[in-house]
Amino acid sequence: MSRRLPLAVACAVFVALFATAAPVGFVRDEGYYFEAAKSYEQWLVLLVRDPFAAIRATERYWSYNFEHPGLAKLLFAISHLLFTSTLRFLPDAQSWRLPGFFFGALLAYWLAVLGGQRSRACALLAPALFFCAERTFFHGHLAALDIPICALTAGVGVAWARAIGLLPGSASPLRGGLWLAFVYGCSLAVKHNAWVLPPVLAVHALLLPAASRRRALLALPWFLLSPLILFAAWPLLWHDPVKHLGDWIAFHTHHVHYAWYYFGRELRAPPFPVLYPLAVLAVALPLPQVTLGAAAGLRLLWDFSRRRLGDLRLLELGLAGGALLPFLLGTTPIFGGIKHWLAFVALLMPEAAALLEETIGIATGAFPWLTRSRALAAGALAALLPGLWQIAHLHPYGTSAYGELAGDLPGAASLGMQRQYWSNNVTSVLPWLNAHAIRGARVFFHEVNAESYRAYQQSGALRDDIRYASGPWDADYAALQWHREFRDREPETWNAFGTRMPATGLYLDEVPQVVVYARPGLPGAP
Amino acid sequence: MRAKPGDELQIWPPWAERARLFIEALPVRAEEDLRAADYPGVDRVWLLALFRSPRNGVGKAREDLRARGATAGERVRFGSLELEPWELHAPKLLVDLTAAREEHEVDYVSRPCVLVRLPGRFSARGPGGALHVRAGIVGERAYQTSQGPVRVEVRADGALLGDLTVPPTVPPAPGWRKLDLPVPPGDHLYEIAATSRDTDRPFCVAAWVSEG
Numbered sequence: 220m221s222r223r224l225p226l227a228v229a230c231a232v233f234v235a236l237f238a239t240a241a242p243v244g245f246v247r248d249e250g251y252y253f254e255a256a257k258s259y260e261q262w263l264v265l266l267v268r269d270p271f272a273a274i275r276a277t278e279r280y281w282s283y284n285f286e287h288p289g290l291a292k293l294l295f296a297i298s299h300l301l302f303t304s305t306l307r308f309l310p311d312a313q314s315w316r317l318p319g320f321f322f323g324a325l326l327a328y329w330l331a332v333l334g335g336q337r338s339r340a341c342a343l344l345a346p347a348l349f350f351c352a353e354r355t356f357f358h359g360h361l362a363a364l365d366i367p368i369c370a371l372t373a374g375v376g377v378a379w380a381r382a383i384g385l386l387p388g389s390a391s392p393l394r395g396g397l398w399l400a401f402v403y404g405c406s407l408a409v410k411h412n413a414w415v416l417p418p419v420l421a422v423h424a425l426l427l428p429a430a431s432r433r434r435a436l437l438a439l440p441w442f443l444l445s446p447l448i449l450f451a452a453w454p455l456l457w458h459d460p461v462k463h464l465g466d467w468i469a470f471h472t473h474h475v476h477y478a479w480y481y482f483g484r485e486l487r488a489p490p491f492p493v494l495y496p497l498a499v500l501a502v503a504l505p506l507p508q509v510t511l512g513a514a515a516g517l518r519l520l521w522d523f524s525r526r527r528l529g530d531l532r533l534l535e536l537g538l539a540g541g542a543l544l545p546f547l548l549g550t551t552p553i554f555g556g557i558k559h560w561l562a563f564v565a566l567l568m569p570e571a572a573a574l575l576e577e578t579i580g581i582a583t584g585a586f587p588w589l590t591r592s593r594a595l596a597a598g599a600l601a602a603l604l605p606g607l608w609q610i611a612h613l614h615p616y617g618t619s620a621y622g623e624l625a626g627d628l629p630g631a632a633s634l635g636m637q638r639q640y641w642s643n644n645v646t647s648v649l650p651w652l653n654a655h656a657i658r659g660a661r662v663f664f665h666e667v668n669a670e671s672y673r674a675y676q677q678s679g680a681l682r683d684d685i686r687y688a689s690g691p692w693d694a695d696y697a698a699l700q701w702h703r704e705f706r707d708r709e710p711e712t713w714n715a716f717g718t719r720m721p722a723t724g725l726y727l728d729e730v731p732q733v734v735v736y737a738r739p740g741l742p743g744a745p
Numbered sequence: 746m747r748a749k750p751g752d753e754l755q756i757w758p759p760w761a762e763r764a765r766l767f768i769e770a771l772p773v774r775a776e777e778d779l780r781a782a783d784y785p786g787v788d789r790v791w792l793l794a795l796f797r798s799p800r801n802g803v804g805k806a807r808e809d810l811r812a813r814g815a816t817a818g819e820r821v822r823f824g825s826l827e828l829e830p831w832e833l834h835a836p837k838l839l840v841d842l843t844a845a846r847e848e849h850e851v852d853y854v855s856r857p858c859v860l861v862r863l864p865g866r867f868s869a870r871g872p873g874g875a876l877h878v879r880a881g882i883v884g885e886r887a888y889q890t891s892q893g894p895v896r897v898e899v900r901a902d903g904a905l906l907g908d909l910t911v912p913p914t915v916p917p918a919p920g921w922r923k924l925d926l927p928v929p930p931g932d933h934l935y936e937i938a939a940t941s942r943d944t945d946r947p948f949c950v951a952a953w954v955s956e957g
Contacts, residue, residue: 478885484916487888626799632760633800707850707884714847719765719773726763729795734762745766 224342225331232350232359233324240316240360243615244643248363249315250670252292255284256315256362259296260304262454274457281455285463286470289453290408291367294318312678315362323350323359326370326565329377333569336386336531337576340595344572347599348511349565351606352504354557357617364410365558369542371406372562375416376538378402383424383435385531396441403441404448411471412542412562417442419541423534431530477554478704483635485703490549496560497543502625502636503557504564505605508571509624515570532570539566556618556640575602616644619727628728638701642666644732647725648698649675651735653682655722655743656696661686663694665708691715696722696743697736712736720745746819746830751788755779757806759854761795768793777854780809783879785953786838789830790815796827803827835955840871842935842952849949851881851921852914858949863895866938867950873928874954876901878937880911881921883947887914895941895948899924901933911948927957 245253262280266273273280284292295315302314309317327346334345350356358366381388382395389395406413417439424435450456455463479486481495492498501509519536522528528536542562545551557564579598583591605623613620613628619639621631632638645667652662662685664672675681688694691712699708713719716736722743725733737744754771756764765773771791776782784790792810794803807817810831818830845857858879861867880897881887894912898905907926914920939948 485888629758629795629801630799633758633798633802703853704885706853706855710848710850710855713855714849719848720769721766724763724766729761729763729798731760731762734765 220332220335220339220342222332224339225328225335228331228343228346229324229328232327232346233320235350236320236323236356236359237313237317239356239614240313240320242646243357243360243617244646245312245671245674246361246363246618246641246643247666247668247671248641249361250668250672250674251284252295252362252364253312253315253674254670255292256295256299258283259289259293260300263296263300274454277454277457278459281453285455285466287364287410288408288449288467289455290405290448291318291322291362291364291410293452294321295362310678312362312674316360319360319362319366322367322370326359326366326373329370329373330565330568332377332386333373333531333535333566334572337569337573340576340599341569341572344575344599344602345568347603348508348571348575348606349568351603351610352508352622353606353609353613353617353620354503355561355564356610357615357620358558358561360615360617363558365561368406368410368412369561369565371402371409372412372416372538372542373565374402375399375406375413375420376534376566379420379423379435379438380531380534382438382441383427383431385431385534392438396438397444399438400441400444401448404445405452407445408449408452411467412559415541415545416538419537423537426533427530474552476552479554480635480637480703486553491551491553493547493549495553496546496557496563499636500557500560500564502621502631502634504622505609506623507602507605508564509622511571511574511602512564512567514574515567518574519567519570535566535569539563542566554640556637575599613727615646616725616727616732619644619730619732628730632730635703638703638730639732640702642668642671642700644700644725645698646675646680648723648733648735649680651723651743652685652696652698655737655741656682656685657741659684659686660695660741661688661693663688663691663697663699663712665698665705666700666702667698691736695738695741699734699736701731701734709734718744746821748791749789751786752791752830753784753787753789754791754793757792757794757803758798758801761793761798764793775854778809779806780812783877783951784833784835785841785877785951785955787833787835789832792827792829792831794827794829795825796822797825836875837956839874839954839956840869842869842871842937842954843867843950845951849883849947851883851887851949852919854921856881856921856949856951858951861937861939861948861950863944863946863948864938864940865948866936868934868936869952870932870934871954872932873930873957875957876906876926876928876935876954877952878909878924878926879921879951880909880924880939881919881949882911882914883949886946887920889913889946890915892943892946893941895939895946897922897924897950898938898940899926899952900936900938901928903934903936928954 298317299314302309330345331342335342378399380386382399579594583594625631691697692715697712721734722737723735755774759775759777815831815833820829843859845859848855890913897909909924911922
């Protein structure tokens with residue numbers, strides 16, 4: 220299969236993400252990454268003006284957000300420097316997010332490449348199945364690290380497959396190896412999920428037939444070059460690298476556990492339920508993706524147990540399993556919905572697409588008018604429609620989305636599932652605050668951190684005069700995000716404001732997400 | 746059907762709090778366990794349910810109300826809402842000792858109660874009957890298992906009536922602890938004292954006397 224189809228799919232995903240990003244609120248993590256990108260942009264400007272001064276001052280500009288490597292945030296900074304600071308072509312948030320769209324497109328490209336090994340239909344369906352769900356679609360919009368590392372996991376898989384001859388690629392082992400080292404280096408320089416990839420690929424190499432095994436084992440040493448990319452893309456390491464690497468690793472090996480609401484229980488500390496990530500996927504994604512994804516995983520496992528799994532499908536199974544495995548241990552932090560194991564979903568989609576196509580093939584010819592192309596179109600539409608509806612209905616409130624198995628949002632609320640995470644849903648009430656809040660009003664934004672608050676003002680989504688209050692006692696208005704672990708904030712607001720009646724709010728299918736209170740007598744108060 | 750003093754509105758499912766935007770006539774409650782919930786001073790609860798909502802559990806809510814001896818009145822439907830009055834047939838409230846105007850969250854439910862600074866005490870006069878004391882650590886700090894328990898002592902006219910231990914909450918054990926005691930008839934000075942080795946946690950107490 221030529222690269223034209225994957226490229227077309229990637230372009231379509233990029234355009235879709237670019238066109239639908241404006242209403243997406245700034246998630247907590249983005250608040251930090253925006254601040255990091257601002258600092259790194261200043262460093263880039265200094266680098267152009269005075270390279271030696273910039274090299275001397277890496278600690279000053281790069282210490283912020285030391286817990287994640289530099290590449291993604293560096294790209295956010297370059298994008299902002301180019302498209303906003305220099306060309307004044309894009310708003311701040313859109314330029315910071317642009318690399319995120321690019322990684323979304325890359326993911327679509329690599330999924331199409333993997334799907335394309337089965338058929339052209341699978342090349343289209345694999346990325347479509349992944350992105351036609353509000354949760355995954357939402358993540359594609361963010362200046363964050365989750366879609367980038369998901370994309371690069373798929374990218375490392377494709378680069379590995381090319382390097383060891385499972386996919387057609389460069390005839391030169393040198394070029395294949397260098398590309399593999401580069402792509403893995405990029406993943407290492409984006410997020411620590413990349414740490415699991417070399418062991419997964421080593422196991423894959425050992426499980427290959429003898430003829431391929433030698434070539435695969437010989438490809439493994441290329442990974443030794445990858446830390447060069449990590450080092451180059453993360454100037455924080457240019458001084459005292461051992462200390463900074465230690466800080467990075469220690470941050471994640473001693474990460475705090477945030478409370479997380481799961482089937483009526485507030486999970487606070489290990490041991491977490493072993494099936495937690497699978498259960499969350501089952502209730503969060505649309506039913507076709509859940510069904511096809513589960514069937515794909517089971518078929519890969521079944522074929523593996525029967526030694527009928529081809530080398531490329533074995534690779535997909537390994538990468539999917541590697542993305543999921545840390546979260547089955549019961550000790551890894553589990554907060555953040557499905558974002559930490561998006562690569563598990565993505566790497567199952569080529570097989571899921573094949574299953575869908577096979578199922579459609581059975582129906583073909585059942586009626587004289589049901590030709591293969593018609594059946595494919597109808598089957599694809601049936602599989603993608605629930606997810607498309609979810610996007611149309613819920614976007615941009617992606618972290619709130621639940622699928623049919625949960626009973627959508629109301630069912631998930633009754634089941635006792637995390638209502639939302641981060642704080643991006645607050646965008647729904649910013650227009651109300653802009654319209655009603657008194658001049659200089661103090662607003663308690665609850666989970667919206669100061670960085671995101673400043674970003675909302677910078678983007679024009681929030682009036683400049685509105686001030687950031689530290690709690691309801693200190694505020695004229697309060698915009699509370701519904702989180703089980705923060706239920707004390709609402710009665711605290713009632714007590715401070717002397718009213719139990721909200722002024723407005725965001726309710727999705729009746730389920731409270733953001734509730735706004737105003738002190739009695741102020742504009743907008745009930 | 747009209748609301749009257751002594752009525753409250755219970756929403757169902759308990760997350761259906763959008764009702765707070767529209768309900769002015771009655772206090773709105775979002776209790777999660779209708780079998781065990783306290784409704785001191787409430788004669789009738791209006792159950793407002795999203796009966797078409799997936800997994801709404803309204804059947805279980807009705808069962809729980811029936812199990813506590815409540816009886817249902819006429820049920821009416823407005824679109825996707827269902828409204829049903831339930832007479833609680835609860836013993837009459839004689840005095841609300843804490844008369845809380847504030848509410849605080851314990852076990853993720855908002856409770857009318859008064860904050861007691863640890864160590865702390867309060868007192869109030871009231872008649873004999875059935876004394877009900879409820880107490881819990883407010884907010885997420887209730888789940889700090891490294892902290893010690895809070896001990897609540899209840900006295901009438903200086904004599905110890907009973908005590909209640911409120912440990913850090915480890916679900917499924919409740920964090921909102923209950924103590925119900927019979928008190929002989931007559932006027933009494935009730936004293937409630939709360940102590941703990943770890944004093945930097947918000948602690949909330951509610952107490953009332955009903956007919957025995």
